[in-house]
Amino acid sequence: MNFRTLRIEPLTHSEFSPYGDVIEVHGATQHFTINDGNTERYHDLARLDPGPEGKVIVSIFRGQPHKAPIEISMLERHPLGSQTFMPLSGKPYLAVVARPDAEPEIEAVRVFLCQGNQGVNYAAGVWHHPLLALEVVCDFLVIDRSGPGNNCDFARLVQPGLIISSS
Amino acid sequence: MNFRTLRIEPLTHSEFSPYGDVIEVHGATQHFTINDGNTERYHDLARLDPGPEGKVIVSIFRGQPHKAPIEISMLERHPLGSQTFMPLSGKPYLAVVARPDAEPEIEAVRVFLCQGNQGVNYAAGVWHHPLLALEVVCDFLVIDRSGPGNNCDFARLVQPGLIISSS
Numbered sequence: 001m002n003f004r005t006l007r008i009e010p011l012t013h014s015e016f017s018p019y020g021d022v023i024e025v026h027g028a029t030q031h032f033t034i035n036d037g038n039t040e041r042y043h044d045l046a047r048l049d050p051g052p053e054g055k056v057i058v059s060i061f062r063g064q065p066h067k068a069p070i071e072i073s074m075l076e077r078h079p080l081g082s083q084t085f086m087p088l089s090g091k092p093y094l095a096v097v098a099r100p101d102a103e104p105e106i107e108a109v110r111v112f113l114c115q116g117n118q119g120v121n122y123a124a125g126v127w128h129h130p131l132l133a134l135e136v137v138c139d140f141l142v143i144d145r146s147g148p149g150n151n152c153d154f155a156r157l158v159q160p161g162l163i164i165s166s167s
Numbered sequence: 168m169n170f171r172t173l174r175i176e177p178l179t180h181s182e183f184s185p186y187g188d189v190i191e192v193h194g195a196t197q198h199f200t201i202n203d204g205n206t207e208r209y210h211d212l213a214r215l216d217p218g219p220e221g222k223v224i225v226s227i228f229r230g231q232p233h234k235a236p237i238e239i240s241m242l243e244r245h246p247l248g249s250q251t252f253m254p255l256s257g258k259p260y261l262a263v264v265a266r267p268d269a270e271p272e273i274e275a276v277r278v279f280l281c282q283g284n285q286g287v288n289y290a291a292g293v294w295h296h297p298l299l300a301l302e303v304v305c306d307f308l309v310i311d312r313s314g315p316g317n318n319c320d321f322a323r324l325v326q327p328g329l330i331i332s333s334s
Contacts, residue, residue, distance in 0.1 A: 023225065023227070023308075024227070025227055025229065025306070028227075034228075034297070035230075035297040035298060036297075038230060038231050038297065038298065039228050039229065039230045039231070039297065039298050040228070040229045041226055041227075041228055041309075042226055042227040042228075042229070043224075043226050044224045044225070044226055044313065045225055045226055045227065046225050048222070048223055048224065048225060050223075055215070056215055056217075056223040056310075057210075057211045057215065058190065058211070058212055058213050058215060058251065058288075058310060059208055059209055059210045059211055059212055060190070060191070060192055060195075060208075060209040060212065061201075061206050061207070061208055061209075062192065062206065062207045062209070063202075063205060063206045064205050064206070084225065086253070086255070086308050087255075088253070088254075088255065088257075088284070089257075090255075090256075090257060117255070117306070119308070121225075130201070130202040130203075130205065130206065131202060131205065131206050139192070139284070141190075141253050141286070141308055142208075143223075143225060143310065146211065
């Protein structure tokens with residue numbers, strides 16, 4: 001198989017913005033002190049979007065770890081709602097995405113290394129790879145949509161990608 | 168001041184059910200395998216409730232630690248929406264609650280020791296103490312309501328409570 005080698009980028013607000021939101025304290029534009037000075041609230045960090053007929057639900061995903069090399073041969077998307085992943089195990093993981101405006105091709109795929117204190121929120125319709133935990137079994141809090149209609153599309157990549165190292 | 172000593176209980180689904188939901192893998196009634204066997208989804212673990220005019224938002228709270236003895240002299244409630252706290256630092260914390268159906272009195276106050284892999288979702292109107300992190304500075308993912316109207320009531324306890332030990 002003719003794999004395309006995928007480069008890993010650090011996860012930043014600016015580079016991830018075409019795909020959704022980074023959920024983290026660092027760089028939060030709105031934050032304020034509450035609870036008589038005891039707590040800092042980093043406010044409204046993602047555009048949660050359940051669509052017109054859906055509602056927001058919360059779940060836990062427990063993901064098995066992946067070891068490099070990691071083959072990327074398919075992507076999925078949720079056309080009707082956003083999907084947030086917040087790591088609960090404090091470990092890094094990978095977010096693999098492609099722009100929502102086309103059938104995904106390997107040239108459009110980007111790989112972000114997310115730190116254990118960084119969550120991601122995929123905007124509705126953004127192609128992404130299913131959960132890619134690294135190192136050990138990891139739990140994630142997932143905020144996504146419940147409601148009527150088909151909310152999961154799958155696409156196989158004509159040319160698959162390969163992540164040679166996960167760091 | 169005449170404090171009432173408050174007993175600490177372990178956080179369980181059954182004991183916490185009058186106040187809201189416990190968000191954890193253990194005891195989840197709905198779970199299923201996704202992502203070609205790679206991930207277990209523990210599904211829809213809390214009744215997120217933004218009320219009729221609100222929307223669900225996600226924030227991070229960074230709480231300063233509390234050391235015993237901890238005085239409980241006030242409670243707050245959010246009449247228009249639920250509020251979820253999910254620990255991101257893996258550390259235990261306290262959830263202090265009272266039933267929503269009355270002005271809070273110290274006799275109605277209960278203290279739950281929550282483990283670092285347990286979240287809580289306070290149902291709309293449930294009296295609770297602001298965030299009580301223990302040991303060290305801790306981050307929590309908070310899922311609550313944004314929208315019009317007053318969504319925070321405060322009540323001072325006529326007789327305050329005292330948590331003598333946090334373990």
